[in-house]
Amino acid sequence: MAMTETFYEVMRRQGITRRSFLKFCSLTATALGLEPAFAGKIAEAMETKPRTPVLWLHGLECTCCSESFIRSAHPLASDVVLSMISLDYDDVIMASAGHQAEAILTEIREKYKGNYILAVEGNPPLNQDGMSCIIGGRPFVEQLKEVAADCKAVISWGSCASWGCVQAAHPNPTQAVPVHEVITDKPIIKVPGCPPIAEVMTGVITYMLTFDRIPELDRQGRPKMFYGQRIHDKCYRRPHFDAGQFVEDWDDEGARKGYCLYKMGCKGPTTYNACSTVRWNNGVSFPIQSGHGCIGCSEDGFWDKGSFYDHVTNTHVFGIEANADKVGIAAAGTVGAAVTAHAAVSAIQRIKQRAGEHHEENDKT
C-alpha cells in the first residue's frame, strides 16, 4: 500500500494549512480526554499512517445520522474529518452514482481486504427476502453481508443500526434487525442515538484511526467514553432532582425556573449518552436544557417503552398495556376489600360455630 496517501497529505492537498492541521490534532486530543502529549501523537499518526478507507452504507433509515455527522461543530472538524477518514463510499453524499459508485465497493474490498472500516447507518429489513430496502437493485442485506465480509470492524451508526429503532418498533412489518444480528463475526461498535451526537461520531472514528484499535466498549458494545454514564448523572438540573423540585406542568413556575423534568417523563435516568456533557449544535443546548425531557433515543427499543411523558411507563406483557401503579393500587384495593369481606364471613362463621358448640354443651347437661 505504498501508493496510499497519508491523512496529512490528503488534508494538505485539500488546502488545509499545517497550522489548522495541528489545531485540529490538539482539539481532537482534548475532545477525547487525552493528555496534551497526545496532540503530537495524533499529528504523527496522521502524517505517517495510510488512510483507512471507510465505506459508509445506508440501510433502512432516515439519514439523520448523516445530517448530524456533517454538522460536527468542532472547529474545522466537518471539513477535516470528512477528508481525513477517506470516505470512499457514502451513497448519500458521494459525487459518483450508479455502477461507477457501486464499483468502488468491490475495489476497496479487494484492495484493502481486512483493512477498511465499515460504517452502517440504518439497518437491514429481512422480511420478503429483504425487499423493503433495495440498494443498486439488490436487497440491502446482501450488500451489507458482502461488504462486511472483508472489513476490519463495523461501526453501527445510530439507533437503527445499533438497536433497530423506529422501523423495528412493534409490529416491525419489515422485520428490520440491528446490524449485529446479521453480522456476527466482526467487532461491532455501537454508536446509538437518533441521531448520535456529531462530535461523538467524529470522536469515535478519530479514535479508531489514531490508535488503530476500537475504543473500549461497554457490555452492550458502546464506547465507554461517550456512553459510560446516563444523561441524569451529568444533567445540570440534577440538583433540582435531588432537592425534590420538579416541573409538574409544562407551563408552571417550575418549568419557568428550569426544575427537573423527571415527573414529565424525562428518560435521563435511564439513558446512556453524552448529551448532557457534549450537548448539540456546537454545544449550544440539548433537549433538557430547552425544557423538554429526554426521550431516551439512544436506548434499545425506546419507541416501545411507553409514553415519553410518563415516568412510570406502561409495561407491555402478553400484548396488554398496564401501568404498574394503576394495577398495583387496584390490586391492593381489591385484596383489601376481599380481606375485609373474608374477615367478616370468618367472624360470622365463628359466631355460628360457637353458638352450635354452646347448644351441644347445653344438650349434654
Added chain:
Amino acid sequence: MLTGVPTVKQTAVYVYQTPVRIWHWVNALSITILAITGYLIANPLPTLPGEASDHYLMGNMRFFHFAAAYVFIVGFIFRIYWAIVGNSYSHQLFTLPFWRRSFWSELVHELRWYAFLEKEPRKYVGHNPLAHLFMVVIITVGGLVMIVTGLALYSEQTGLGSWQDELFGWVIPFVGQSQDVRMWHHWGMWVIVVFVMLHVYTAIREDIMSRQSLISTMISGWRMFKDDRP
C-alpha cells in the same frame, strides 16, 4: 409415672429461633421503608419551593431506600446462612416439597379451609402448605428478584467497574434496558405490598381461628397448640 393420667400431647414447640425472629421483624421494617420510599421515588412528592440547596428530599428518599435495601440484602444472606445452621423449620423458606403429593393435597385442604368448606384446619408446627408456598415464592424468589434488579439499578449510579456493575450490570441488557428494569422492580414492589396485606390478615385470622398460635410465636418462638387432637 402415675397411671390414670391421660397422655398429654406436646402442646408447645420451639419453632422460630431467636435469629429467625429478629430477622423477621428487621425484614418487616426494611420492606416497609423500601415500599414507601420506592413508591415516592417513582412518584415524587409535590415540588418544594425555594433554592435547590435548601432541600435534599429526593436525595434523602433515595438514601433511605438504599440503606433499607442493604439491610434487606444482608438479612437475606444471613437468612440463607441460618437455613443451613438453624433448626429444621428454618429450612422451609428455601425448600418446597414440590414432589410430595401430600403437600399438594394439604394445600387444597388449606384452600378449602379459607373458602369456608372445611370445618377445621389441620395443625402445623411450621408453615401450613399455603403459607409455605407463598413464603417461598414471594419472600425467597421475589426477594431475590428485587435484590438482583435493585442492585442492577444501583449499579447505574455506582458506575461501570463498580462491584454492583460487575456482578449485576448484565441484568439491564438481559431484561431489555434500564427503564424495563425499573418497571419490573416497581411491579415487584406491588406484588410484595399485596403479599404483606394477605400475610398480616391471615396471621391475625389464623391466630384467632386456627388451632395454633401465630403472632405470639414470631415474638416468643414457641408454637402453642390450642387442643390435643391430632
